[in-house]
Amino acid sequence: MDEEVVDWEVVESVTRVRYAVIGAGLTGTAAAKHLASRFGSEVCLIGPSEGQHGALGACYDEGRIYRGLDPIEVWATLAQKSIKRYPAIASASGIDFYRECGILVFGVPDEYVRETERVAASMGTDLERFDGAAAIKSRFPMIGVPASSRVVGLYQATGAGHLSPRELVEAQTALGAAAGLARISEEVRRVVKTSTSFSIELEHGRVEATDGVLVCAGAFTSLGGLVPDPPLDIHLAGAQALLCELSPKSTAALADMPCLIYEGETADRCFYLLPPIRYPDGRMFLKIGPSTAFAPTLRSRSEVEAWFKRDSCTPDFIAAARVAIKDLLPGAEVVAARPLLCVTDASPNSHPYVDLLDDAQTWGVCTAGNGWAAKSSEELGSVAARMMANRETHWCRDPDLPKADFVALRKEVKVEPSRRPLCALL
Structure with a gap:
């Protein structure tokens, strides 16, 4: 990739966009890239990066296992679809983020x-x-x-x-930038839905998203201010x-x-x-x-x-x-x-949550990685982006990934846990 594309300008102040993705980790950067491939600069990725003082995230590491061997079929499917695209991501970004x-x-x-x-x-x-x-x-x-x-x-x-989460995030953000993705490196304080759009309150300033918000903030997704009630079962x-x-x-x-x-x-x-x-x-x-x-x-x-x-x-x-x-x-x-x-x-059923949480079908979430999301983040982001963009069907239209496998459970819904998960950062 050309150097001028990699060294893309960080947008310091964006007042109005079509879609906002909150969380600049593995799934957030993947989802933002896929949305930007369709809507360009009308998409904004919001969230601090590792280089910022005090930033907390799950991507600040060099080693996560990737493989197609998983005890739950939805995770195995997400992994295999993601892994098939690793070579293309590495080639297009110029970043070799994985080793077989x-x-x-x-x-x-x-x-x-x-x-x-x-x-x-x-x-x-x-x-x-x-x-x-x-x-x-x-x-x-x-x-x-x-x-x-x-x-x-x-x-x-x-x-x-194994793959490098740091380098995969770098590769995805570079490809998003090449598609016109805007970037705000600030922490989100809270998300407020108005009658016509979303108001995203930052440390300094505010972003307005007219068509939808996708929250991919990892552990912070369920800690208040980012998704509507009732709370997610996390x-x-x-x-x-x-x-x-x-x-x-x-x-x-x-x-x-x-x-x-x-x-x-x-x-x-x-x-x-x-x-x-x-x-x-x-x-x-x-x-x-x-x-x-x-x-x-x-x-x-x-x-x-x-x-x-x-x-x-x-x-x-x-x-x-x-x-x-x-x-x-x-x-x-x-x-x-x-x-x-x-x-x-x-999550109680060890499945990821990729779902729309409001009646208008515009407030999305992509979370519940269950310790397995790094290797599958490319396809998780793709599924989430397709869900946000397909306003008529509200799903990704992939028969291998039925909507029922990704429903976000709320705390008042009781679901029996599945088998003991290997809940660690693999």
């Missing part, structure tokens, strides 16, 4: 593993199955398999690996991971490892691991994070903001992560570690 290295899901054949295999079979996802620890170790000698009477492995070699939890710097010898030995999702006997023994990745400071870090364990419930904006700003992981998670590294990557020498803190927004 494969993924191995292994451990006890619990519900997560069984459902992952079932969904993969129903969708025709190519994978290799391993029965028993010996078979896994033979194929992946760098990986340790804790003793268990029953161990299986599911390996996806292609269409799987569970917020503190997510944590360790970035582990290894010795040069260990880093070299694990350079070709796949991404890992390990299912242990109990929730506090379930982890995901990414191979050593270079971070902006030039250092290489192996990332390890948990599933649903070690994730405290967060009930208010102050608790969410405090968690984002923590400077350490919890001692119980650090201890469990060190044991997991020792068991799953025998011989790996950790010489330093630093925390990575974030917040997940989960």
